[in-house]
Amino acid sequence: MRGISKTFPTKRLLLQRFLLAVMLLAAITLMVVDKFQPQLFESSRSRALDIVAPILEMFHNPIQAVHSLYARFDNIWNLQAENARLRLENRQLMQWQAKAMHLDDENRNLRQILLVPESQSVRFVTARVIADPGGTFVRTLAVNAGKRDNVKKGQAVMVAEGLMGQITNVGWRSSRFLLLTDLNSRLPVTIAGTTTQAVLVGDNSQYPHLLYLKNLQDLKIGQEILTSGLGGKFPAGLPVGYIAEIGPNSVRVALHAKVYKQKFVRLTDFGLESVFQGLETAKTRELQNLQ
Amino acid sequence: MIAGFWAETEVFLLRLLPILLCLLLILFNLVNYFIPGSGEIRPILILAGIYYWTIYRPDLMPYWAVFVLGLVMDLLYGGILGLSSFVLLFMVLILASQRKFFFKISFVIIWWAYMICAFGVALCHVLLNWLLIGGGLDGLWQIIIPVFFSTLISIALYPFLHRGFVKIQGALPMPRYVEMVR
Numbered sequence: 001m002r003g004i005s006k007t008f009p010t011k012r013l014l015l016q017r018f019l020l021a022v023m024l025l026a027a028i029t030l031m032v033v034d035k036f037q038p039q040l041f042e043s044s045r046s047r048a049l050d051i052v053a054p055i056l057e058m059f060h061n062p063i064q065a066v067h068s069l070y071a072r073f074d075n076i077w078n079l080q081a082e083n084a085r086l087r088l089e090n091r092q093l094m095q096w097q098a099k100a101m102h103l104d105d106e107n108r109n110l111r112q113i114l115l116v117p118e119s120q121s122v123r124f125v126t127a128r129v130i131a132d133p134g135g136t137f138v139r140t141l142a143v144n145a146g147k148r149d150n151v152k153k154g155q156a157v158m159v160a161e162g163l164m165g166q167i168t169n170v171g172w173r174s175s176r177f178l179l180l181t182d183l184n185s186r187l188p189v190t191i192a193g194t195t196t197q198a199v200l201v202g203d204n205s206q207y208p209h210l211l212y213l214k215n216l217q218d219l220k221i222g223q224e225i226l227t228s229g230l231g232g233k234f235p236a237g238l239p240v241g242y243i244a245e246i247g248p249n250s251v252r253v254a255l256h257a258k259v260y261k262q263k264f265v266r267l268t269d270f271g272l273e274s275v276f277q278g279l280e281t282a283k284t285r286e287l288q289n290l291q
Numbered sequence: 292m293i294a295g296f297w298a299e300t301e302v303f304l305l306r307l308l309p310i311l312l313c314l315l316l317i318l319f320n321l322v323n324y325f326i327p328g329s330g331e332i333r334p335i336l337i338l339a340g341i342y343y344w345t346i347y348r349p350d351l352m353p354y355w356a357v358f359v360l361g362l363v364m365d366l367l368y369g370g371i372l373g374l375s376s377f378v379l380l381f382m383v384l385i386l387a388s389q390r391k392f393f394f395k396i397s398f399v400i401i402w403w404a405y406m407i408c409a410f411g412v413a414l415c416h417v418l419l420n421w422l423l424i425g426g427g428l429d430g431l432w433q434i435i436i437p438v439f440f441s442t443l444i445s446i447a448l449y450p451f452l453h454r455g456f457v458k459i460q461g462a463l464p465m466p467r468y469v470e471m472v473r
Contacts (some may be wrong), residue, residue, distance in 0.1 A: 026358070
């Protein structure tokens with residue numbers, strides 16, 4: 001009995017420590033592999049999200065009910081001020097509506113004269129935000145639409161206020177999209193009303209900054225930032241945000257789409273293929289022809 | 292025979308409860324609460340679970356479970372795969388070596404030790420992410436502030452989780468001696 005109590009825990013301890021060492025090495029190997037070949041684990045990430053998506057939707061319902069109740073009380077409390085604001089906004093929008101109709105008419109006539117081909121209609125899917133899996137290091141959101149809803153990687157994620165991000169991971173019933181504030185986000189943009197182009201770069205803060213600006217002196221706070229269409233990922237003219245801060249070395253942008261408010265998003269297929277996707281497709285076709 | 296089978300099944304499921312609780316904590320962390328800033332500042336609830344069960348019932352939180360929970364975290368949160376497993380296993384290794392310190396001490400000391408663990412884990416996360424993702428010194432500064440506040444919230448929530456775990460521990464089957472030795 002004494003012999004057994006002496007040897008059995010020791011062997012068990014050794015085995016446990018050996019397994020621990022193996023697991024630590026496995027974790028380090030996974031980190032290195034994921035760093036250099038992130039596409040290897042893409043399908044695992046989308047499958048994991050697909051499995052928990054129904055549970056997350058179940059958790060989402062009571063939280064959304066509480067939030068709606070709070071929003072209702074907030075609206076009642078601020079009813080008078082909100083009413084005045086809406087009346088003013090309505091008057092402004094009626095003026096814009098008349099102008100927009102006139103411009104639309106003029107645009108159609110000019111397109112007919114110049115024989116410009118009709119642009120393709122945009123397809124979109126409305127999806128509910130079911131999870132905020134990001135955190136400090138990764139800024140992503142998950143939605144309850146996937147391959148079964150014709151969602152594809154690279155599609156734009158839009159809300160009423162503007163562009164919010166881009167689909168990066170697609171599962172069968174759920175998808176993950178990268179926010180414009182994420183460290184890996186790069187978006188070619190232009191400053192509205194100018195020919196100035198830049199790249200909107202996320203840095204995991206709420207205010208991404210602009211890179212490759214030629215002249216900071218011409219910029220003003222409040223200027224609109226729109227997509228430039230360069231790279232072919234998104235069409236030109238999608239609203240992104242406005243200049244919020246002009247520092248000595250950097251320009252910060254406040255995004256129109258506020259992440260915490262969004263319950264529903266639009267996954268929009270503009271029918272565009274980015275330059276890099278196009279190059280990959282051409283290369284694949286060339287290899288197939290050679291074979 | 293049948294009664295014996297159901298009794299064994301019940302014991303088996305109860306023994307899985309701490310791991311399932313930690314999985315539930317991972318899912319709670321995923322939910323969108325529609326609060327401004329809740330995306331960046333997010334407490335790591337699973338840390339409390341792994342901390343508690345490693346100290347009081349290490350037989351129900353084996354190393355392989357910590358490894359798998361870390362992998363699930365990374366897969367769902369979109370972080371670098373293996374990073375959470377590495378950091379959590381490291382924390383568990385240190386806790387397991389210091390288990391004797393946690394016997395018959397007040398809750399305040401346990402909470403204080405949790406605070407050290409939480410900051411340690413946060414620091415490891417920040418450094419490893421910064422090394423692997425990059426971002427320069429500016430990038431490091433952007434990460435440190437939200438991580439600091441996330442850690443503070445994790446520490447503030449610990450007493451409530453601790454109380455819940457204590458209640459659940461009462462319902463769990465007693466451990467065998469050999470399983471408690473690490």
